[in-house]
Amino acid sequence: EVQLLESGGGLVQPGGSLRLSCATSGFTFSTYGMSWVRQAPGKGLEWVAGIGGGLDYTADYAESVRGRFTVSRDNPKNRLYLQMNNLGADDTAVYYCAKGYRVAVLRDYYDHWGQGTLVLVSS
Amino acid sequence: DVQMTQSPSSLSASVGDRVTITCRASQGMSNSVAWYQQKPGKVPTLLIYDASTLHSGVPSRFSGRASGTDFTLTISSLQPEDVATYYCQKYNSSPPGYSFGQGTKLEIK
Numbered sequence: 001e002v003q004l005l006e007s008g009g010g011l012v013q014p015g016g017s018l019r020l021s022c023a024t025s026g027f028t029f030s031t032y033g034m035s036w037v038r039q040a041p042g043k044g045l046e047w048v049a050g051i052g053g054g055l056d057y058t059a060d061y062a063e064s065v066r067g068r069f070t071v072s073r074d075n076p077k078n079r080l081y082l083q084m085n086n087l088g089a090d091d092t093a094v095y096y097c098a099k100g101y102r103v104a105v106l107r108d109y110y111d112h113w114g115q116g117t118l119v120l121v122s123s
Numbered sequence: 124d125v126q127m128t129q130s131p132s133s134l135s136a137s138v139g140d141r142v143t144i145t146c147r148a149s150q151g152m153s154n155s156v157a158w159y160q161q162k163p164g165k166v167p168t169l170l171i172y173d174a175s176t177l178h179s180g181v182p183s184r185f186s187g188r189a190s191g192t193d194f195t196l197t198i199s200s201l202q203p204e205d206v207a208t209y210y211c212q213k214y215n216s217s218p219p220g221y222s223f224g225q226g227t228k229l230e231i232k
Contacts, residue, residue: 037223044226045159045167045210101172107214107222109157111178113166 002026002112004097009117016087016121022080022097022114030054030075033100033108036082038093039116048095049082054104064090087121094118125152127213129224137232140201144227146211148192155215156194158187161226162207170209171196206231 008020020036035050049071052058059071070083080097094116100108126149136142146156154174159167169178171187174194184199198205211224 044208045161045212045223047212047222096166101169105215107216109169109172109212109214110159110167111169113168115166 002099004099004112004114006095006097006114006117009095009119011120011122012087013123014088014121017083017085018087018119020082020084020095020097020117020119022082024078024080024097024099027099029073029078031103033102033104033106034071034073034080035098035100035108035110036071036080037096037098037110037113038091038119039096040090040093043093046093050100050106050108051080052104052106053100056104056106058106060106084119087119089121092119092121125149125213125216127156127211127222127224129211129227131227132225133228133230135230135232136201138201138203142198142201142205142229144196144209144211144229146194146224148194148213151192152213153215154189154194155213156187156189157212157214158185158196159210159212160205160207161210167210201229201231203231205229 005023032053036048050060051071072081096116097114098110099112101111129146156174158171161167174189175187
């Protein structure tokens with residue numbers, strides 16, 4: 001059974017940093033593209049960042065986070081990460097880890113989602 | 124960059140009704156569109172990919188169609204458990220930003 005479990009969220013002051021982690025199991029992590037998708041309170045889904053799988057670990061970012069967020073993966077540990085710097089109020093959201101459906105595809109659709117971790121940016 | 128405009132933003136229908144939600148692309152694109160269902164307080168789940176392929180385990184009352192720049196999700200006979208917000212998503216595109224539609228909140232009359 002595929003499982004995704006996010007951690008690392010919490011309250012952070014504007015301008016601060018957080019590192020989110022997504023622990024995965026139940027599939028061959030290294031071969032699948034993975035993404036972070038966020039959802040601000042009462043709002044819709046926003047794709048944030050993604051990283052490829054297979055032989056190409058290219059990273060993609062939404063314009064709103066490029067230069068501030070960094071997505072990475074540790075294949076031996078089956079973990080996905082999102083380093084978030086210079087956080088602002090607009091970054092307040094539940095952050096979901098999502099698994100791509102197709103092997104080695106970066107810009108994919110998602111067949112499994114974690115339960116999410118809340119990031120609250122406030123002074 | 125292809126933009127997806129989803130409509131309506133909210134919808135109220137009766138049990139047994141046929142319901143259609145549309146995502147319109149700003150320009151021609153491939154059939155790389157997926158649909159998700161997000162029930163209140165829950166995580167999104169995949170319904171349809173490649174515009175019309177039903178994901179495993181999804182009830183057959185859900186269907187998807189592509190026609191030109193319009194992508195539609197149809198529920199043939201609305202059930203109470205279909206109360207949710209529905210999102211379209213484009214993928215395989217460059218750049219990847221703005222990949223989700225704005226969402227359609229579906230309620231029962």
